[in-house]
Amino acid sequence: MNFLNQRFLQLVCIFLIGYSFLGGLLLPLSPNIEKLNYKTEDTSLIINIAIPKLNEGVTEFYLKKSSLGDSSQLILRPTTYSKIENGFQLIFPHPTRFQDFKTGDILDLVCHTETWGGLRYFSAYFIDTVIGDKHLPVIDKMIIPEKQFHLSFPNRNILSESIRNLFYHVPMWFTMMALLIYSLVHSILFLSTGTLNHDTKASISAAVASMFGVIGILTGMIWAKYTWGAFWTNDPKLNGAAIGMLAYLAYFILRGSLEDAIKKAKLAAVYNIFSFTIYMVFIWILPRINDSLHPGNGGNPGFNVYEQDNVMRLFFYPAVIGWIFLGFWLTEIYVKLKERN
Amino acid sequence: MLTSVFALLKYDFQREFRQRLSFLSILLYVFSITYLLYFLLNTQGALVKMEVKYWNVIFWIIILFTTINELISQFSKESDGLYLYYYTVIHPSHFIISRLIFHAVYAALISLLTYFIFSLWFGSPVENFSLILLSILLGSSSFAILFTLTTAISKGLKNNAVLTSILGFPLSIPLITLVSRLSKEAFFITTSDNFWINLSILIGFNLIMVILSVILYPYIWRE
Numbered sequence: 229m230n231f232l233n234q235r236f237l238q239l240v241c242i243f244l245i246g247y248s249f250l251g252g253l254l255l256p257l258s259p260n261i262e263k264l265n266y267k268t269e270d271t272s273l274i275i276n277i278a279i280p281k282l283n284e285g286v287t288e289f290y291l292k293k294s295s296l297g298d299s300s301q302l303i304l305r306p307t308t309y310s311k312i313e314n315g316f317q318l319i320f321p322h323p324t325r326f327q328d329f330k331t332g333d334i335l336d337l338v339c340h341t342e343t344w345g346g347l348r349y350f351s352a353y354f355i356d357t358v359i360g361d362k363h364l365p366v367i368d369k370m371i372i373p374e375k376q377f378h379l380s381f382p383n384r385n386i387l388s389e390s391i392r393n394l395f396y397h398v399p400m401w402f403t404m405m406a407l408l409i410y411s412l413v414h415s416i417l418f419l420s421t422g423t424l425n426h427d428t429k430a431s432i433s434a435a436v437a438s439m440f441g442v443i444g445i446l447t448g449m450i451w452a453k454y455t456w457g458a459f460w461t462n463d464p465k466l467n468g469a470a471i472g473m474l475a476y477l478a479y480f481i482l483r484g485s486l487e488d489a490i491k492k493a494k495l496a497a498v499y500n501i502f503s504f505t506i507y508m509v510f511i512w513i514l515p516r517i518n519d520s521l522h523p524g525n526g527g528n529p530g531f532n533v534y535e536q537d538n539v540m541r542l543f544f545y546p547a548v549i550g551w552i553f554l555g556f557w558l559t560e561i562y563v564k565l566k567e568r569n
Numbered sequence: 570m571l572t573s574v575f576a577l578l579k580y581d582f583q584r585e586f587r588q589r590l591s592f593l594s595i596l597l598y599v600f601s602i603t604y605l606l607y608f609l610l611n612t613q614g615a616l617v618k619m620e621v622k623y624w625n626v627i628f629w630i631i632i633l634f635t636t637i638n639e640l641i642s643q644f645s646k647e648s649d650g651l652y653l654y655y656y657t658v659i660h661p662s663h664f665i666i667s668r669l670i671f672h673a674v675y676a677a678l679i680s681l682l683t684y685f686i687f688s689l690w691f692g693s694p695v696e697n698f699s700l701i702l703l704s705i706l707l708g709s710s711s712f713a714i715l716f717t718l719t720t721a722i723s724k725g726l727k728n729n730a731v732l733t734s735i736l737g738f739p740l741s742i743p744l745i746t747l748v749s750r751l752s753k754e755a756f757f758i759t760t761s762d763n764f765w766i767n768l769s770i771l772i773g774f775n776l777i778m779v780i781l782s783v784i785l786y787p788y789i790w791r792e
Contacts, residue, residue, distance in 0.1 A: 419788050467742070474739035481735055485726055495722050498785045502718060503740055505781060506774075510743040513770060 233560065241557060244550030248543045252395035255539070256281070260383035261337065261349040263315075272307070273322045275337065278315035279347065288340035289318050290370065291353065293333050302328055303367050304335070323353060325360030332356075338372070345375030350385070381539060386455055393451045395543055399551040400444030406552050407437035407559065412504045415497035425567075427493035430500060431483060432562045436555055438476045445469055456521055463521050468511035475503040570663055577659065577667035585675070591646065592679075595639050599683045602631060607690040621694050621756045628687055629708070629749050633741060635683060636676045636712040641730050643672070644720045661790035662783045665721070669779060672717050673710035680709035694756050701755035707768075708748035711775045715740055718782045722789060747771050 259282035267274040279286075289309055293302040304326070306318040323329055337352035381391055414430035417423075448466070449459045460466060482499055486492035585592065606627060655664055684705055688695075695701045716737050723732035751767050754760050 419785075471739050471742050474742075478735045478739055482722070482732065485728065485732060494789055498789050499719075499722055499736060501785060502778075502781055505777060506740045506743065509774060509777065514743065514746075 237553070238557065241550055241553035244546045245554060248395050248547030248550060251543045252392045252547070255543075256380050257383040257389065257391070258344060258378060258380045260347050260385075261315075261339065262383075262385075262388075264337065264349050264352055266353065268322070271322055271325065273320045273353070275306075275318045275320065275352070276312065276315065277318070277337065277339075277349070279339070280314050282341065282344070282347075284342050284344075286316065286339050286341055287373075288338075288370070289316070290338055291320060291323060291335040292338050292370075293329065294336045294350065301367075301369060302333075302364060303370055304364060305367070322360075323355055324358050325362050326364050327358060327361045328364045329355050329358055331358055338370075340370075340373055342373075343376040344378070346372035379539060390451055390454050391540075393447060394540065395547045397444060397447040397451055398544070399548045400440045400447065402548045403551045403555040404437045404440040404444060407433045407440065407555050408504060410556070410559070411437060412501060415500040418493055418497045419501075424489060424493060427489075427497065428566055429559070429563055430497065431480075432566065433559045434476055434479060434500065436559050436562070438473060438480075440551075440555060441469065441473055441476075445473070461521060464514050465511065465522050468507070468514070471510060472507045475507055479503065570660075573659055573663045574667045574670070577664065578671055581667070581671045591642055595635065595642070595679055596682060598638060599631065599635055599679070599686055602634070603683075603686050603690050606631075621753070624691060624694055625749050625753055625756075627691075628684070629745055629752070631687065632680050632683055632705075632709055633712055633745060635679060636709060637716055637734055637737065639676060639679060640672060640713065640716045640720050641733055643675075644724055645729075649725075656790070661787040664790075665717075665782055665786040668721075669714055669717055669782060672713040676709040676713035677706045680705050696758050697755045697760075700760070701752055703768075704748060704752035704755065707771055707775070708744070708752070711744050711748070711771065711778070712741060714775060714778045714782065715744060718778070718785070721782075721786060744771075744774065747774065 259279055261277050261279055263276075263278035265276050267276075289306050291304040293300040304320060304323055306320045309316055309318045311317075323335060329335075333355045334351050335353040335355065337349040339347045341347060384391065411430045411433040414426045414433065418426035418430060445466075448469075452461060453459050479496060479499055483492055483496050486495065681702075684693075684701070687693075716733065719737040719740075720729070720733045723729040723736060726732055747767055747770060751764070751771060754764050
């Protein structure tokens, strides 16, 4: 990794991290339906919604039956709507009066906007019993307008502003994985060549990787507190991270309890290869059997579902590359320090 | 290769049979720890009918600790002189293969006896006996394989008993989750859909550990 000593690459690394840091913190969120209350009167359903930050008109409101692949065309339009502070008041004919809806249906509230595409509030209304026998008015197929490009992050329920943590939490794990693989490669190289230089690199990159792992756990814990409600949940990925940390702490204890450099290097390299393999099997296979709360697992949508216009990616990939660079750069610095002593 | 492995295995079993003391001491360990648990869980003379979940957990924890103790005592029994002798006559991978087989069989035997002692005190909620047999054999041998390598790594160090457990515990967590999930199926007559997946993952885990031990042991053999 000697090419990392070039001043140009170091500047690129600093630029990428700074860019993702500033961009991730400063860009606004897109407007979305943030608050929704409803009031039931005998023949109508009054829904108050808040869409702060939306400074353009809404062309269409309707309630839509939520269905797999959004294939349902059961649509209910409001009779009247009026603008209130920060949002709108919509008065619908009561959905339970229509026999097209079935008991247990869930209705989403959809708003069509001019440039932001369709805003959607999932599970806005739950139908418990259908009492009426009217038919829904026939409406042409609704086409949700295309979202135009805006430099802003998606705004999701529950996640809301904390979506920015994606740029700080996820790159830590990418960096940790990259450094652990680097450490594994150097352990294998040490066993095949016997040069102590490889052992130094393996141990130092494992140490830097554990540091990134700890930061990843901490940022994840804060995120979990605000989205899942607790600092620690019994999630396969969290358990995997904790086990990995324990295994690498054991690796450092093993190194610490030995004096002879060659013997230390050999035993540590063997343990490193062994624990890395088991750890990889654990974090890549077990979360696929169990359900995880993480995006992309157990029926949860991945992050790419949230973002059709790729603004997240504009900041996420630079952040990943920048942090991986920083990890290797740190490793290089510590290796040099160790060789000088 | 097979002949040297068989010769070593034969020698190990013969020696174990002659010195029955270590086997009996492990049995005594199991017996006393089970009785201790029985004593603690037993409120006002009546045996608390344990839930299946806790039965499973306590059972596997006992098996884990027994396996560790057994391996540490086995490794500490062998003198450095004996190892020097082995070093001059046997190929290291033959040696580790025979060790893995020996410890897996030994641990499986001890775990079976543990199961009988355990069900003596706590009763056995098992419906599917062949399944619990399978999970005991697989689980205890996988613990034995894991801790064989960690004891081999920490052999000859100052505080090797502590180091063995420190090195092995983090890696045993995935194993114990898989194994307990497998043995939980034995409490019901029908097996769930995940049974075959869990079983194949556990076997795969064992194969990976055996292959790694055979590849890596020659490097630390001299130490």
